[in-house]
Amino acid sequence: MRIPSFTALRASQATLANSIFYVLLVVFFTFVSPLQASHIDEELAEDSEMDEKFEPGRMILEHVSDAHDWHLWGHTAIPLPVIIYSPEQGLKIFSSSRLEHGHAAYEGIRLHEGHLIWEDEACTDGLYDLSITKNVMAMLLASVFLMLMMIRTSSTYRKRAGKAPRGFLNLLEPLILFLRDDVAKPSIGKKADRYLPMLLTVFFFIFVNNLFGLIPVFPGGANVTGNIAVTMVLSVIVFLTVTFSSNQYYWKHIFMPDVPVWMYPIIIPIEILGVVLKPFVLMLRLFANITAGHIIILGFFSLIFIFGAMNPTLGYAVSPVSVAFTVFMSLLELLVAFLQAFVFTLLSAIYIGMAVEEHH
Amino acid sequence: MELVTPAIGLVFWMLVTFSLLLVILKKFAWAPILTSIKEREETIENALSQAQQARDEMSKLQSQNENLLAEARSERDSLLKEAREMKDKIISEAKSAADEEAKKLVARANDEINKQKQAAMQELKKEVASFSVQIAEKLVSAELEKSEKQQSLIDAQLAEFTKN
Numbered sequence: 001m002r003i004p005s006f007t008a009l010r011a012s013q014a015t016l017a018n019s020i021f022y023v024l025l026v027v028f029f030t031f032v033s034p035l036q037a038s039h040i041d042e043e044l045a046e047d048s049e050m051d052e053k054f055e056p057g058r059m060i061l062e063h064v065s066d067a068h069d070w071h072l073w074g075h076t077a078i079p080l081p082v083i084i085y086s087p088e089q090g091l092k093i094f095s096s097s098r099l100e101h102g103h104a105a106y107e108g109i110r111l112h113e114g115h116l117i118w119e120d121e122a123c124t125d126g127l128y129d130l131s132i133t134k135n136v137m138a139m140l141l142a143s144v145f146l147m148l149m150m151i152r153t154s155s156t157y158r159k160r161a162g163k164a165p166r167g168f169l170n171l172l173e174p175l176i177l178f179l180r181d182d183v184a185k186p187s188i189g190k191k192a193d194r195y196l197p198m199l200l201t202v203f204f205f206i207f208v209n210n211l212f213g214l215i216p217v218f219p220g221g222a223n224v225t226g227n228i229a230v231t232m233v234l235s236v237i238v239f240l241t242v243t244f245s246s247n248q249y250y251w252k253h254i255f256m257p258d259v260p261v262w263m264y265p266i267i268i269p270i271e272i273l274g275v276v277l278k279p280f281v282l283m284l285r286l287f288a289n290i291t292a293g294h295i296i297i298l299g300f301f302s303l304i305f306i307f308g309a310m311n312p313t314l315g316y317a318v319s320p321v322s323v324a325f326t327v328f329m330s331l332l333e334l335l336v337a338f339l340q341a342f343v344f345t346l347l348s349a350i351y352i353g354m355a356v357e358e359h360h
Numbered sequence: 361m362e363l364v365t366p367a368i369g370l371v372f373w374m375l376v377t378f379s380l381l382l383v384i385l386k387k388f389a390w391a392p393i394l395t396s397i398k399e400r401e402e403t404i405e406n407a408l409s410q411a412q413q414a415r416d417e418m419s420k421l422q423s424q425n426e427n428l429l430a431e432a433r434s435e436r437d438s439l440l441k442e443a444r445e446m447k448d449k450i451i452s453e454a455k456s457a458a459d460e461e462a463k464k465l466v467a468r469a470n471d472e473i474n475k476q477k478q479a480a481m482q483e484l485k486k487e488v489a490s491f492s493v494q495i496a497e498k499l500v501s502a503e504l505e506k507s508e509k510q511q512s513l514i515d516a517q518l519a520e521f522t523k524n
Contacts, residue, residue, distance in 0.1 A: 061362070061363070064363065065362065065363065066367060066370060083369075114362075128368055128369070129367065129368065129369045130368070130369045130372055130373070131369050132373070133367075133369060133370065135370055136369070136370060136373040136374075136377075139373070139374065139377055140373075140377060143377050143378075143380075143381045146381065146385070147381065147384055147385065147388075147389075150385055150388075150389035150390075150393070151388050151389050153389065153393060154388060154389045154392040154393045154396075155392075157392060157393055157396035157397075158392060158396065161396060161399070161400075173397070176393060176394075176397070177397070180394070180397075193394075196390065196394065197382070197385065197386040197390040197391070197394075198382065198386075200385070200390050201378075201381060201382045201385050201386070201390070204385075205378065205381060227366075227367075227370060228363065228364050228365070228366045229366035229367050229368075229370035229371045229374060230370065230374050232366050232371065233371055233374040233375050233378060234374075234378070237378065287364075291363065
């Protein structure tokens with residue numbers, strides 16, 4: 001929100017790789033699709049029609065949204081498990097390859113513009129989609145990576161107790177110390193140690209997912225931290241932490257602020273709104289920054305094909321500029337990846353600090 | 361609109377994943393890492409304060425040593441001074457003793473000289489007396505020969521005598 005162009009960059013890098021593959025798909029769409037060879041002809045016909053008429057908006061939205069399979073290149077994608085719960089029919093689990101990108105229905109379920117719907121009623125009433133989507137998968141991979149990294153690090157600490165940090169520790173320790181000494185302690189004060197594990201987890205979760213989002217190929221490329229569901233859960237966790245650690249001073253500040261009583265009707269609603277607004281803005285900021293970054297990079301990239309559609313020579317001429325801008329934006333996104341993780345953590349720490357503050 | 365609509369599935373999996381991540385990392389990563397960092401910081405702080413202590417002690421010892429040295433030096437100086445005084449005293453005592461002795465010796469020598477002088481005078485007087493007797497004898501005998509001669513003889517003798 002504050003620096004949309006910056007944030008947009010980094011998500012777009014991941015998307016950039018995806019879009020490169022998308023372009024390869026466009027170029028090579030007449031060739032193989034090993035994973036879904038069964039319906040290749042039909043899809044090919046459709047795809048070629050669609051690809052000839054390049055729609056940047058649709059392409060970009062597809063890349064920043066969630067998906068039920070993980071697109072690799074051309075017609076090759078990793079099918080992901082579809083998990084569906086409905087009160088009437090219970091739990092259903094099957095591979096997303098059965099849906100054939102919306103060309104086929106399976107067990108009464110059909111894929112329509114990225115959403116699972118009832119085939120008969122063409123609606124989603126009473127259908128709970130708990131599928132392991134691309135974002136869920138990317139998030140799980142990033143979490144496993146984070147866990148392995150941190151647990152290894154902690155075992156290194158145990159092995160090298162009392163010695164100077166070495167190797168990988170030199171990369172992680174400044175980050176951990178930075179979060180402890182410059183984020184948690186100044187914001188929260190004496191009780192910082194209690195909230196430190198939560199803040200560290202939030203920071204590294206966002207940071208690692210941001211960086212994974214910048215990797216164009218398989219383990220990365222998903223727009224996890226640019227997904228509103230993810231940022232919503234993160235900010236709800238922050239909101240719950242703030243609310244459950246608040247003391248009487250926090251609530252006194254909201255319901256009995258130090259202003260003349262006649263101003264209470266104005267101030268109290270504002271304060272109450274502020275309680276909800278703070279995590280809400282946290283959610284929006286991360287989501288908007290990361291998604292905007294992806295969108296901008298994809299936008300620059302699309303320029304090649306927009307101009308190429310007018311005249312192939314024009315497309316070639318624009319491509320160096322487009323690539324240069326995309327690279328620049330991707331580098332900027334590296335900065336934003338850290339910055340947004342830091343901002344989210346810092347603001348969370350400040351909100352917690354306000355809730356546990358002893359007196360004014 | 362689709363972008364800002366949270367998908368229920370993602371919310372569910374995010375909640376599960378993040379909670380698990382939080383619990384696991386807290387237990388197996390953050391707790392040991394933060395404890396290790398704290399322990400190391402304490403170790404470093406202890407080492408530093410110990411070094412400071414050692415340095416303080418060292419400087420204390422050093423100043424003590426200096427004090428000891430200064431004390432030793434002043435003691436030596438006072439000893440030397442005493443010794444010098446003693447030497448001077450001994451010398452001056454010896455000198456005065458020697459002086460006294462010398463004076464005594466001189467006095468004794470003077471006494472002796474005086475005594476000798478007295479004795480010599482006595483002798484001389486005796487001699488003079490005997491000379492006088494002799495002169496008298498000669499005078500008496502000369503008077504017998506010539507009164508003039510006697511007179512000149514007496515004068516000569518007297519002149520000689522007074523000369524002596």
